[in-house]
Amino acid sequence: MRLVSYRLKNQDVPLRVGAVVENNIVDVQEIYHRYRKEKNGEELDILIPEDPTSFFRLGHPAIECVQEAYTYCLANNWDGVDILPRDIVYLGTLIPEPSKIICVGRNYVDHAVEMNSDVPEYPVLFAKFANALIGPDDAIHKTRLTEKLDYEVELTIVIGKTASRVKKEDAYDYIAGYTIGNDISARDLQKRTPQWLQGKTIDRSTPIGPWMVTSDEIGDPSNLAIRCYVNGDERQSSNTKKLIYDIPFLIEFISNLITLQPGDLIMTGTPDGVALGMESPKFLQDGDIVTVEIENIGRMDNQVIAED
Known part of the structure; x- marks a missing residue:
C-alpha cells in the first residue's frame, strides 16, 4: 500500500x-x-x-x-x-512535522571517495528540521545565500513504532515503510563551518515522497536501484546494496543513541554523482527539474525556484 x-x-x-x-x-x-x-x-x-x-x-x-x-x-x-x-x-509533504529527521552522511563508498573523504568509522549523523520539508508537487527553494545547490537522492525510512536499543535482527519490525528523500544541500553554506547543519536544512528545500510504500510491498530494501536526474540527464545511479551501513545496522546504532518515535524519518545517505564531486560541478539553477527515483517506490520531480 x-x-x-x-x-x-x-x-x-x-x-x-x-x-x-x-x-x-x-x-x-x-x-x-x-x-x-x-x-x-x-x-x-x-x-x-x-x-x-x-x-x-x-x-x-x-x-x-x-x-x-x-x-x-x-x-x-x-x-x-x-x-x-x-x-x-x-x-504535499508526506509527514509535515516529524519529531525527528535523522540523516546519514557519506554512507556509500563511491560517494565518500568523490568527496575526498575517508570511509567513516561510524555512521555520520546530522539533522534536518521540518521547515526544510516539501512534497512531490512543491518547488525546491533556492535561497539567494547559495550558489552551490546540490542534489542527493536517498532511500528514506519511516519509523512505525517506538525504537530504543533495538537489535539488528529486530530492526525491520520497527519500520512502517519507505519513501524517497532528496537531501538538497547548499554546499557553500555546508562547508563554511565544521558543522553541516546550515547547508542542510534551508527552508522548503527537501522533497520527501511521492508516497510511503509499506514494508510488506517494498521487497528487499537492501537491493534497490536508486537514481537521480537533472533535466533528464542522469547524475546518480547506484543500488542500496552499496550502503556502507545497512538499514538494520543504522536502526541499531541510532536507537542506541536516540529513541526513535513513529513518524520519524531516517535518510540513509546518497550515492556518488553529486555536483560537488564533479571535476566541473553542475550545481542546480533556477528552473532545473530534479528527478529522483528508487526501485519499487517510484519517482518524484521537483522544479528549482530561485529566491526572488
Whole structure:
C-alpha cells in the first residue's frame, strides 16, 4: 500500500491522508469508515486521524487498520468510495512535522571517495528540521545565500513504532515503510563551518515522497536501484546494496543513541554523482527539474525556484 498526504488542488485546506489506487487517490478516513460500516459498527482498534502527522505518529496500529480497510475496499471494487483522479489532487509533504529527521552522511563508498573523504568509522549523523520539508508537487527553494545547490537522492525510512536499543535482527519490525528523500544541500553554506547543519536544512528545500510504500510491498530494501536526474540527464545511479551501513545496522546504532518515535524519518545517505564531486560541478539553477527515483517506490520531480 502507498500512503500520501493530499488535498484537492486550489483548496486552502489542511492536508489529509490518502492511499494510492493505480494513479488515483482515495481518502483513508473514507475507506476506513466504509470498512467499519460493513463490520456493523464493530469497534476497530483505533480511530484514524485526518492529519498526516497525527496519523503517522500512531505508527503500525493506524497503518494496519488502513491496510485492512484498503484490502476490503479493493476486493469490493471500491464500491461506494470516491476515487480522486491524480490531476485534481495536490500531494504535499508526506509527514509535515516529524519529531525527528535523522540523516546519514557519506554512507556509500563511491560517494565518500568523490568527496575526498575517508570511509567513516561510524555512521555520520546530522539533522534536518521540518521547515526544510516539501512534497512531490512543491518547488525546491533556492535561497539567494547559495550558489552551490546540490542534489542527493536517498532511500528514506519511516519509523512505525517506538525504537530504543533495538537489535539488528529486530530492526525491520520497527519500520512502517519507505519513501524517497532528496537531501538538497547548499554546499557553500555546508562547508563554511565544521558543522553541516546550515547547508542542510534551508527552508522548503527537501522533497520527501511521492508516497510511503509499506514494508510488506517494498521487497528487499537492501537491493534497490536508486537514481537521480537533472533535466533528464542522469547524475546518480547506484543500488542500496552499496550502503556502507545497512538499514538494520543504522536502526541499531541510532536507537542506541536516540529513541526513535513513529513518524520519524531516517535518510540513509546518497550515492556518488553529486555536483560537488564533479571535476566541473553542475550545481542546480533556477528552473532545473530534479528527478529522483528508487526501485519499487517510484519517482518524484521537483522544479528549482530561485529566491526572488
